[in-house]
Amino acid sequence: MNFDSKDFLKESLNKMVQFGDEEIKPILDVFTLKKTKKKEIIAQEGKIVDSAFFIQNGALRLFFSEKGTEVTGNISTEGEFLSSHESFFSQIPSKYNVESVEDCILYEITTANFLKIASNNPKVFQVAMKILEQRLSKARETIEMLVTLTPQERYERIMKDNPEWINRIPLNYIASYIGISPVSISRIRNRLFSEK
């Protein structure tokens, strides 16, 4: 795969809202390539986040600190957009940090450029709506999982839905994401592996 090409970004945008080739060009133009290292913090809690990221390769997570421990609010991988959305769209201080879970190849768009291209083409707002809608569905699924499933069932669900996470995402990130203590999640994983 040519990681410097915007073909994957273009394809992902077109999946949400159909654009013509000429129409999508100025949109793709405002995205800039950004390469990050594993564990690099690319947006900080308490500051205004004025970039959103399309993940060409790698994984990002949103997290915040609570009583000295980190709580993961979101994990995103290839083909997904991630930002601290409230901060990006409303320019208020972010409640979250954004961290590279792996070395990443990202395409970055600033709030100012987002507003510029959206004022020229309202379909850009529809893309943003689609992303928010997908995030909201995902957040609702997480809530449902938290209120209806046992810790073991949550772990099984998340691993069924995201089998590639097992080798890519540290277990303690997954633990706080699904509301389980690091000790419990290790126990659950060991039990599941010994059953196989």
Next chain:
Amino acid sequence: MNFDSKDFLKESLNKMVQFGDEEIKPILDVFTLKKTKKKEIIAQEGKIVDSAFFIQNGALRLFFSEKGTEVTGNISTEGEFLSSHESFFSQIPSKYNVESVEDCILYEITTANFLKIASNNPKVFQVAMKILEQRLSKARETIEMLVTLTPQERYERIMKDNPEWINRIPLNYIASYIGISPVSISRIRNRLFSEK
């Protein structure tokens, strides 16, 4: 308060995105008054939901059925918009029911009318984005609460944030909304009341 006036709706829209008086008129025009009775189901799980509701007066909830019990996914009151958003915007079957928790006075907008007014004025997309953004923030707060707080802390938080719910929202709706069994929530409430 004149319940049949669209002043409150107008004010709520203007809080999200500023409109001129002439500009907002065609937007307000597509909202139609709808009065519903307590316990009335106004949108159904499994069907396409093609209306969104602005709550002029009353309370609505989103819920779904899981293993024979109802799980409340959202509770909204005066000044808020509610729909089964994924279904409303993407016209896919809804995962949720929408129910009147009280007798309600609502203003309803259909998906077709939403798309019509948005194609005439892209600021309407910005309103929709704002609503999705607020929903997403609320969903993330719920997730945070579920993974970081004990059942009693969750109940205290929800009552602090929404003190009017105590007289308006049945306790079992609140229970499933914050992932507590009906028995536990009664016990927590009794304990808190006896401490006062």
